[in-house]
Amino acid sequence: MDAVSTVDFHTAGEPFRIVADASAALGGVPFVGDTVAERRVHAMAAGSALDDLRRILCFEPRGHADMYGGFITPPDDDGAHFGVLFWHKDGFSTACGHGTIALGVWAVETGVVAAPDTGTTEVVIDVPSGRVTARVHTEAGLVTSVDFVNIASFVLATGVSVQTSRGDVLVDVSYGGAIYAQLNAASVGLSVEPGDIDALIALGREVKWALNDAAVAQHPDDPRQSGIYGTILFEQTPAPAASDASRPLAPHDAIVSQRNVTVFADGQVDRSPCGSGTAARIATLAAEGTLTENGTLQHGSIVGSTFAGSILSRTRVHGIDAVIPQVSGMAYRTGESTFTVDPRDPLTPGFVLR
Structure with missing residues (x-):
């Protein structure tokens, strides 16, 4: 592997590591597949050079068990600015809302997509689940916020009974670019607080693997997107005052206020409210x-x-x-890195401890 340069962001606390030229890092190896969805399938194949690069950048000592990132690829066609393969410690995901928000900021701040000093710029991105848009808002040359406009999101099942170590729980299953199981944390005596994180992770994993191969987790059109990607454990919270809301609210707005933790892949925790998970919650609500x-x-x-x-x-x-859901937030650059691999290093591609 040649040296690979990355730009790191966080969106609402969740990391996103951008690799603008993964092909160059692999010595010019091209992406295989005519679409981003096809490239994802190839990237997941045994022996894939892209999967090796994912592990190097995601695993310790260069990353950590909750790292997230993406490889920039060509778009499916001229209708999008670029494509992206999203990745995490367990593989390649079909969607990533927090990553889309970060990509919108990155594209405007680096000039990949031209933007006015003040105004709104649409950054169109092809992802494995379809074509999404990051509406990037700028004021006086600075990005101030991003609206992630997702693909169509819908409910697959409601009131599904799942047997867990905490008893039977009822979950709803929805699609927001990936398929999520959702349950009220209070129904099992938990709260969405850092002090309950170990129990939340354990329950999230139980629900995911109980339903992953079930009929309720099958995508109605594309089997490549089937399976439970994550479990959303949510709770109700007091509605904020209009002055504290994330966007200006009209007098007729009704605020639904919730807090969640999304446990995705195999025990990975989203520090943000989860972009595609929020889209799935919007579909359910x-x-x-x-x-x-x-x-x-x-x-x-x-x-x-x-x-x-x-x-x-x-x-x-x-x-x-x-x-069609919209999820609004903001991402911030946290640094830039150039990673290398010493051919003598016995710990390549790295390791994770959970």
Whole structure:
């Protein structure tokens, strides 16, 4: 492996490591596949050079068990600015909302996508689950916020009974670019607080693996997206005052205020409120009538950061009622690195302790 340069961001506390030229880091090895979805399948194959690079950048000592990042790829066609392969410690994901927000900031701040000093710029990105948009807002040359406009999101099942070490729990299953199981943490005596994190992770893993191969976790059109990507454990929180909301609120807005922790992959914890997970929650809340087009989901995380979620429109896909969700937040650059691998290093590609 040649030296690989990265730019690191965090979105609401969740890391996102961007590799703008993964092909160069691999000695010019091209991406295989005509679309981002096809490239993801190739990247996951045994012996993939991209998977080796993922492990080097994600595993210790260069990363950690909760690292997240993405390889920039060509787009599927001229309708998008670029594509991205999202990755974490266990592989390559189909979607990543917090990463999309970070990519919007990166694209504007680096000039990959031209933007006015003051205004809104749409950064269009092809991801394995489809085509998404980061609406990047700038004021006086500085990025101030980003709206992640997701693909159609919908409910797959409600009230699914899952047997766990804490007894039977009821979960809803929704798709927001990836498939999420969702349950109320209070129903099992837990709270979305750092002090409960070990128990939250354990329960999240139990639910994921109990449902991962079940019928409720099958994507209705694309089997490559089937399986439970994460478990969202949520709780109700007091609604903020309008002055404390993540975006200006109109008088008729109804605020739904919740906090969550998303346990994804195999025990990985999202420090942010989870972008695609927020989209899945929007789909669930819209289907049950709790969230309407005039409402805002104030979605908090276990570290106290917040996304604002809303319904842009309603649609129907695969014969299922769906919504087009928008998730608003902000990402900040945390540093730049050039990583190398000493051929004598016996710990290559690295390790994780959980």
